[in-house]
Amino acid sequence: MKAEPETRIVKGKDVRFSVDDLAAMPAATSPWDGVRNYEARNIMRDRMRVGDQILFYHSNCKEPGVAGIAEIVREGYPDHTATDPSHPYYDAKSNPEGPPRWFMVDVRFVHKLSRLVSLKELKQHHDGKLRNMVLLNRGRLSVQPVTQEEFEFIVALGSSDA
DNA sequence: GCCAACGTTGGC
DNA sequence: GCCAACGTTGGC
Numbered sequence: 001m002k003a004e005p006e007t008r009i010v011k012g013k014d015v016r017f018s019v020d021d022l023a024a025m026p027a028a029t030s031p032w033d034g035v036r037n038y039e040a041r042n043i044m045r046d047r048m049r050v051g052d053q054i055l056f057y058h059s060n061c062k063e064p065g066v067a068g069i070a071e072i073v074r075e076g077y078p079d080h081t082a083t084d085p086s087h088p089y090y091d092a093k094s095n096p097e098g099p100p101r102w103f104m105v106d107v108r109f110v111h112k113l114s115r116l117v118s119l120k121e122l123k124q125h126h127d128g129k130l131r132n133m134v135l136l137n138r139g140r141l142s143v144q145p146v147t148q149e150e151f152e153f154i155v156a157l158g159s160s161d162a
Numbered sequence: 163g164c165c166a167a168c169g170t171t172g173g174c
Numbered sequence: 175g176c177c178a179a180c181g182t183t184g185g186c
Contacts, residue, residue, distance in 0.1 A: 002184090036182095037169075060184050119185075140168065140183055 001032060001107070002059040002142045005067070010088035019056045019068035019112055028109035029073055032143075033081045034089035036102060040143035045076035045103040047145070054107060055146055055154060057135070058116070065118035066154055074106035113158025121157065129153045 005018030015034070022030055035041055048054075049072060056068040078100035082091040094101045119135075126136050130153070134144040146154075 004184095039169090064185070138168095139185085142183085 068112040
């Protein structure tokens with residue numbers, strides 16, 4: 001799951017959200033709101049289960065890469081920020097009276113990796129263990145599937161010295 | 163700030 | 175249902 005760790009102002013509000021920001025939340029837990037892509041939404045709505053772990057990826061920043069691990073603590077439910085006109089992620093096409101268009105999950109901080117596993121480093125394994133990784137083959141999707149093998153490989157990288 | 167990749171919109 | 179125009183993502 002991708003989030004932007006550096007300050008970015010949308011509609012007057014800072015939408016920055018880093019792995020440290022998650023850790024600092026009450027109960028180290030936060031809704032993953034603001035996803036406005038149907039494929040990403042479907043993954044949150046239909047595939048994520050309580051207890052699943054996710055890689056917390058920092059995007060659109062100085063050093064993009066996997067920064068930590070979180071886990072799903074609440075399964076897909078409507079993203080109410082879509083129908084709040086004052087919210088940075090307001091979606092004018094979402095009808096508060098109709099069926100919800102956008103969904104979110106709640107995630108809880110698990111731990112940071114000992115070191116950030118940068119996109120640059122991930123790319124070094126594009127011909128190897130990360131051959132099929134969606135992040136490298138497709139990019140541009142803010143919630144995307146990761147295989148068990150990819151997950152373990154990246155966590156192992158982030159647990160060792162560079 | 164640039165721009166490639168790619169998702170969405172909307173006319174036809 | 176096609177596809178050109180447009181908007182967004184996100185690395186660099």
